[in-house]
Structures are given as structure tokens and as C-alpha cells.
Amino acid sequence: MVVLEVSPISTEELWSSVSDHWVLGHPPDQGLSLLSAQFGRAVNVRDALNQAMDEELERDERVFLLGEEVAQYDGAYKVSRGLWKKYGDKRIIDTPITEMGFAGIAVGAAFAGLRPICEFMTWNFSMQAIDQVINSAAKTYYMSAGAQPVPIVFRGPNGSSAGVAAQHSQCFAAWYGHCPGLKVVSPWNSEDARGLLKAAIRDDNPVVFLENELMYGVPFDLSEDVLQKDFVVPIGKAKVERRGTHITLVSHSRCVGFCLDAASVLAKEGVECEVVNLRTIRPLDVDTIEASVMKTGHLVTVEGGWPQYGVGAEICARVMEGPAFNYLDAPAVRVTGVDIPMPYAKILEDHSVPQIKDIIFSVKKVLNM
């Protein structure tokens, strides 16, 4: 058996070698790259979220946004920039730093017929309010036997960022994905962000919307179709971002990008990866995953969160229990964040999250290369 050394590759080198339809040439937060009109236009994830909220606020008067700094500060990460100026105090509400209280208020407003968007500055702070998300929002429709729907969206950045250390870096996909009564979505690119947020706001049920801070400044092409006001991405459907035949990579959020990067590198060695962007954590699109695995016979899941009881663990269990198992030529494997609280020093932080080289390494192990 040959063991291949994979040398670390810089992000810039990698991104310069990726295929045409990517617009990543610009470092994050430096505005949008100019793109030819035939592709619509380039919109970064932050603006996609902003426009989605703006359009939904305009469309339905019952929709409103509350959270810390969402109004006069334009949003801690500027996701709600301009909305307070446009819609005023009634619909864009700055809250005190009291997550349990304002999350409960948001749920109560949903009980009484409004359609709140409740922002957590990061999902780490949702732990202060998690009782309201689970016990008051998720379970109420069931406990009331359908008498009391809860049309609410909880949103905010999830998972690791850069240099924010342990208390500000946790991924909550597995925590919320565990609970019946919630829909949990995790967009990767601008199309996902726009379409899933619109779908979430229009959904009559509690939706946990997991954004990613490092993706906010990343621009993507949005076609004219996507820019239509009624464009929604259905919750519960994964998207195959790249077709392949040798192995299936299943991922969500920022790691989808890493999977595509890894796929490009592997393509040069003749390995064609199929990359599945989950888009939704709960309900999990098992059909798409199974169809892909039955085609390729190999599976690697990639996530930023911790391995134990995580998203990848669930995917592997489902594949074991379903028809796709019989098509596996090798055990399914997970690439995850390292099982430690997030350290601060850059070198340590870099080694705490899945890197492209980890994905490439895992693919080659699974393919016995």
C-alpha cells in the first residue's frame, strides 16, 4: 500500500485553481467582484441574508426582527444593515442582553400570530435561551395537538470563526438537529442563504438557521432566477454541488467549500468526488445521500462540529440502516472538528478544524489509494 504525502496547500493557491463558476478571487469583505451580466450578479452571503430579510419584511407585515444590536448598530455582523432605517423601531427591535427573556418574548409573539426572526448574536449565546427554543417553540405544536403553531426563525452565526476561542466557537448543528419539532438549516453559499432564509421565514414552524461568520463576506454568483422575490430553497432537500463517480462527500455550511476545493485537487489525480451540500440538517435528506452512495460506493462526511454524536455520526448510522449499506465498498468515515474546546493561538486553531488536506487524506484512505 502506498501512503501519499499531501503537502499543505494555501487557500490562495487553491482558489486560483478552481473552476470557472466560482467568483472567489477576492479576499473576504472587500466588496463584490464584477461578473458578467449573463450570470445575474455577485452577492455575498451577508447581503443575500440582508436582502432576503428585507424582502420578507416587505412582503408580510407580521414579520419582524429582534436581537442584540440588530437595529441601530446595523447588526453585530452587519447582516441587518439598513433594515432599521427602512422599517423603524416597531419591526426592527434592539433587545437588552437577555437571551432567555427575548427568545421567550419572540416565541410568545409567534404564539399570538406574529412571525418573528429572533437573532442570536452567535449561536453560543443560544444556550442561555435553549429552553425557549426547545421546550416552548419546538414542542408546542405537538403538545397542543395542532392547536398552537409557532412560526418563528432563530438565526445567527454558528460554529468556528477566527481567533474567538472556546466559548465563541461551538457548532450547534447536532444539538438542535437532535430535536423533533425543529427544522434546522445550514446554508453554505449565497443562494442557500437567500433561498433558505426566505423558506424559513415563510415556514409556519420553528426554524433554527445556522449561518457562518466566515462566509458572510464571500461573494457568489446569483442568477436572475435566484434574485426573484419568491425564490425559495426547499427546506429538507440537499443539493449535489459537484457530480462524481468515485466517492461521496457529504457536508454542510463552510465545509462544503472545503469539499469542493478538495475535489478539485483530487480531480487532478483522477479521483472524481461527488459533493453533496446538505443545506438542511433536520430533516436530513437521506434519499439524496443514499442515491449518491449507491452510485459511488464510498462515503466521507465533513463537518466543523465535534465528532461525538454529530451530524456525520447520524449520516453514517442512516447509511448503515438503509439500502446504501450494501453498496459501500469501504466503511463510511467522518472528517470533523478536533474533539477539544477551541484554542486561541492560530497554529492551534488551524489544527482544530478540518482542513482540505484532511479531506483529501480521508478520501484516499477510504479509496485505499
Added chain:
Amino acid sequence: CVDQLLEVSYVLSQGCSLHPFSLFGSVLLTCPTAGLASMVASSRSYADFTPEKVDLHRLEEGPPLTATLTREEGLKYYRTMQTIRRMELKADQLYKQKIIRGFCHLYDGQEACAVGIEGGITLSDHLITAYRAHGYTLTRGGTVREIMAELTGRRGGIAKGKGGSMHMYTKNFYGGNGIVGAQVPLGAGVALACKYLGNDQLCVSLYGDGAANQGQIFETYNMSSLWKLPIIFICENNQYGMGTSVERSSASTEYYKRGDYIPGLRVDGMDVLCVREATKFAADHCRSGKGPILMELQTYRYHGHSMSDPGVSYRTREEIQEVRSKSDPISMLKDRMLSNNMASIEELKEIDIAVRKEIEDAAQFATTDPEPPLDDLCSHIFANDQPFEVRGATPWTKLTSTS
């Protein structure tokens, strides 16, 4: 026919002890109609008595010290309180027979709170409470049948057997909530919706002395005040949070003051009229756009915290007996009506018999109605959604969820 009125001046109790209600004067003229006991006009009598004020916090004035109770209202309050009482006692019985399982937190002793509050608001207002909720489910429009069938977990239950004792809902009534204190921010959210929609409605948010120390309640005080939400906070102080007396749980037991910058009042929660007048006063305060107000109702529960608690390890039987004999809300109303010739003993007995029958019928229904169908197991996960598959206990068990 002239409605028979009772002019009542009432003494509102102060501090932690519960004083029996004193009655001044009586009036009234009769217009005998078929079926009504005839009333005797009596002369007004006065006594030398200076009524004590209700306890106020940051309020210049409190609710009026006189209230008018019509015969119709009196009978209605009597019947409703008696229904709650009998319903809770029947639940006690069924629980001991193991026909009701799990949690069962009974409200007997506190009836004047639920009934009095409802007397001060309307059904288009909103209300949310904690887990001692059967009484409120009734006053908010539920029927005894569907309440009892929910306790016994049957398909005819108010939540089709899916919720149980702590999760009953009706229009503008948001339960029944199991997590101590969580209902208070929820209630403020409902109030926010009322203000947002400009419908002049308000939300009554109840909690107990045990919950009163919850952080999220103080967070809610803050936001409600900042945003001037139309919310009435009501602390039902029944002296014990589970087995912990107020002195042992709270550095300050003046719950009506705990809202700090929120005006508050404390009244006798065993007197349905006191509760009603205080609620009306609070509702006016909210509807005039002044923002939140806090009421403390001093009340008492005869049962333990729940059916698992005999209720005598942390308080004496003598104490329970004393409250029963001196401050029972139903007896107080009954005595008031009898001594003012607003109703006859026979009439009230007839109500008792009718209530008993209603409870018996409901219990009969609740014990014979079938349990929910297994098809219902996975339903009601999501609203307005396509049916979807739910994993059962094994990978081969595929169940369906419908909205």
C-alpha cells in the same frame, strides 16, 4: 326586573396572614320572578370601621374599595369556583386510582384567583400560566369533559391526549407550561403582539412564589417596561414553592414590589371580588398605555405541590385546616351571598348538585373515551406541512407524521 345588587365594602388583607373578609351594609330590593327565591329588603347597616388599603407599590391609588356584585355574577362565580373545586377533587380521586398518571398539580383553594381574574378581563384578552393550570383552562373556555379526558389521556382530551395536565390550550390561552418561569417571557411576547397589532388587548402572565425568583422574569420586567407592553404580571403566592416556604426561598417576600420600577399591588387572593377589582384596575392601567403592572395574589393550595406530595412535611395540618375554615374562597362567597339574601341555601345546593353531576358525567367520559389512535403518534410535529416519514423505534418501523 332589577338586578339585585350588593354594595360591598371590603377589607383587604395586609401582610402574610389571611383575614376573613368583613362585610358592611347590605341593600336591596326584590323583584321576585319565577324560580327565584324571594329576597327581603333590609336596611343598610353601617359599622365603625376604617377599611385598610390594599398594599401598593409605586401607585398613588389602588383599586376602588367598594365593588358591586350582581346576583348573576355571584352565582356565576360560585358555580365556576365550585366546578373547579369539584373537578380538582375528582382528579385527585382518579389519580389515586391510577387512571391519571404523571404530573397532576391541583388548584383547590386557589379558585378565587382564576375566577376573579377572568372577571376583570375578557375572553379576547390573553392569558398564560404555569403548570397548575386546570382552573384556568376552564375559565378560558375549556370544558370539564375535555379537561378531564386530557388528564386521563384520551382522544377526547383538549389536546387529544398529546399534552396531559400541564399542556392544555384554548383560544387566547397559551397553557399550561411545564418549565418554571418560562411562561412569563412568553406572555410578554403575546403582549408585544397585542401592541404590535394595535388591538387594545392585553396579556395576563401568571407565575408562583417559587418562580418569582427566576432570572428570566426579571429580564421580562425589564423589556416589558422599556417597550411599555400591555402585560399584567400576576404572582399567585400560595406560600410554598413545592416544599419550600417563601421565607426559605426569597430574600424579599414582597413579590408585588419585586418588579422594582413596575407599579405593583398586593391583594387577598382568597376573595374573588378583591381579585376581580384588582384585575380591572390593572387592566385599565395596561390599556391606557402605561405599560406593565404587577399583582400579587395571596392565596393557598389545599393539596400538596402535586399528587406526589402529601403536602404535610413542610407545613402543618393545622395550618391547612385554619385556612379552610377561615378563608375558603367558595365559603366566603357563599356566606356573603346568603347573608345578603342574594341567594338561598336551596339555590346554592342546586348549583352544587348540578356541578356534581357535570363532574360525574365528565369523569365518566374521561374514563370511557378511547385512548388516541396509534396513527396519531407522530402527527402534529409541523404545521401546514406535507406528511413525512418519522423513524420509529427500529429502522424498520417507518411512521408517518401529518400536520
